[in-house]
Amino acid sequence: MRNRLISRMQTWGKSPDQLALQEYPDRYWRDAYSQLLSQLENCEDKERALAPEAFGLEGIDTYGARLPESGWRYILLHKGMISYLDAKTILSLSYYAGCFENNVFLLLDRGSKAWDFPDAFRKLPKRLLSGSKTLAFLHVPKTAGTSVMEALRESLLNARYVGKRKELEKFEGYACIGGHFFLSDLLSIERRFDHVISVLRDPMDRFLSAAAHSRRATESIDSMGPSMRNMRTLPLKDYLDTEYAEKEIAAFSIYYGWEEGIDFKNLDAIRDNALRQLKISTMHLFDQKNLKTVDHFLQNALSAKTVLGRTNFTDSRQSLFSAEEYDFISSDLHQYFEDERRFVDQLGSFIYDA
Numbered sequence: 001m002r003n004r005l006i007s008r009m010q011t012w013g014k015s016p017d018q019l020a021l022q023e024y025p026d027r028y029w030r031d032a033y034s035q036l037l038s039q040l041e042n043c044e045d046k047e048r049a050l051a052p053e054a055f056g057l058e059g060i061d062t063y064g065a066r067l068p069e070s071g072w073r074y075i076l077l078h079k080g081m082i083s084y085l086d087a088k089t090i091l092s093l094s095y096y097a098g099c100f101e102n103n104v105f106l107l108l109d110r111g112s113k114a115w116d117f118p119d120a121f122r123k124l125p126k127r128l129l130s131g132s133k134t135l136a137f138l139h140v141p142k143t144a145g146t147s148v149m150e151a152l153r154e155s156l157l158n159a160r161y162v163g164k165r166k167e168l169e170k171f172e173g174y175a176c177i178g179g180h181f182f183l184s185d186l187l188s189i190e191r192r193f194d195h196v197i198s199v200l201r202d203p204m205d206r207f208l209s210a211a212a213h214s215r216r217a218t219e220s221i222d223s224m225g226p227s228m229r230n231m232r233t234l235p236l237k238d239y240l241d242t243e244y245a246e247k248e249i250a251a252f253s254i255y256y257g258w259e260e261g262i263d264f265k266n267l268d269a270i271r272d273n274a275l276r277q278l279k280i281s282t283m284h285l286f287d288q289k290n291l292k293t294v295d296h297f298l299q300n301a302l303s304a305k306t307v308l309g310r311t312n313f314t315d316s317r318q319s320l321f322s323a324e325e326y327d328f329i330s331s332d333l334h335q336y337f338e339d340e341r342r343f344v345d346q347l348g349s350f351i352y353d354a
Contacts (some may be wrong), residue, residue: 029054032105036060036076039099039109043073050089051076067092077106077121091125133302136186136193137178140255142209143199144288145178147308151294152176155304183277184259195301196281200252200347201288203340204333207248211236215320236325240336250340252347256283271343284352296354 033055040049040059050072053062061072063084071092082090096108098117106117116122137152139145153159153176160171162179169189171177177193186196201209214224214231221232227244239245247254250267257274258264286294291308298304321329 026104028102028104031102032076032100032107035100035107036074039074039107046070047073049074049076052078052081052084071095071110073110075108075110077108079104079106079121082121082124093121094125133175133195134193135176135195135197135302137176138183138186138196138198138255138283139178139180140198140201140206140251141180142206142213143201144291144308145199147291148197148199148294149178151298151308152178155298155302180255182254182258183256183274183281183283187277187281188259196283197286197294197297197352198256198283199286199288199291199294200344200351203249203252203344204337206251207337208329210248211239212320235322236333237328245336249336250343253340253343267339274343275346278347278350283350285347285350286352293352293354297352 036049036051036055040047045059047059048068049060050065051060051062055062055076061068063081064086067086067088075089075093075096077093078084093108096110096117097113097115098106099109099112099114100107101117106121108117133156135152135156137145137148139149149159149161156176158174159176159178160174162168162171162177162181165179165181165185167179168177168181168185169191172191183196186193210228211231213219214228219232221229224232227242227248230239230242230244231248234242240249246267247264250270253267253271253274254264256278257270257272259273262269262273264270284297286297294308
């Protein structure tokens, strides 16, 4: 037994007496400490452990310590203190397996394969490797944005979804920013991203997906803006006569090309500006029909391996449109999208080639 293991913990904002194992009030910390000591009792003296400062003993290094040449045999990982670990320690986690877990701690053992610890922590080394690169995801509504953002959160060290355009500057500490912002907003801020991505979809299909989304029973009309409210309450043909329809029809043109000073009705100017801005932003576009190319891009550009889950879709979409609307969809609706489809066809050179 290792005689040099004593039953007192170093001060962590409290006196040693307060932090003594038998007095520590939190059972999660007590249990984790007990498990760590139990494992160390059977180890050779040269093997060391890493743990939060409160657990620092003669044979236990604390967060921030230099990684020993032979590594730590055990790491007591506090789930809320990951940022206290240095990069080399995080990169070493892929060599460990779990031997104990509670709501606060994971005890990891380099010399055992007891059980794999949760994916969220196992992926930390890959996320750290990707953290030196930054990425902006311009999410045009109804283009698999939820699935893409989930993949980015799993792939990058930190990712933030921006609800409002004015938040772009605010969250500059994040490796990845995603949201419903215009490309001109992204180009107007001081921060520059290594990569900018967005997902394309057939414009008419995107429009119908937005309309179906607005009509879902689970969506509260009180949370909708005026465009979605009209989508929900009006027949499609009547909606196309409203002041909101053009922005929905020409969504890709507007998200990529509109900026302050251009009239929303001047779509020729907006599309010309979109092509100019896409070039200077080095945007990579992806086709929603083949989202595997997003995984390929993340692997090659950011050394991050992911598998996108299924895209979010509206169940029972057929029941959300009337028979008259389906007749209109199959006969005349396409005429409203001819210009936007031509614009989207122009974007072929920006589509990522896997």
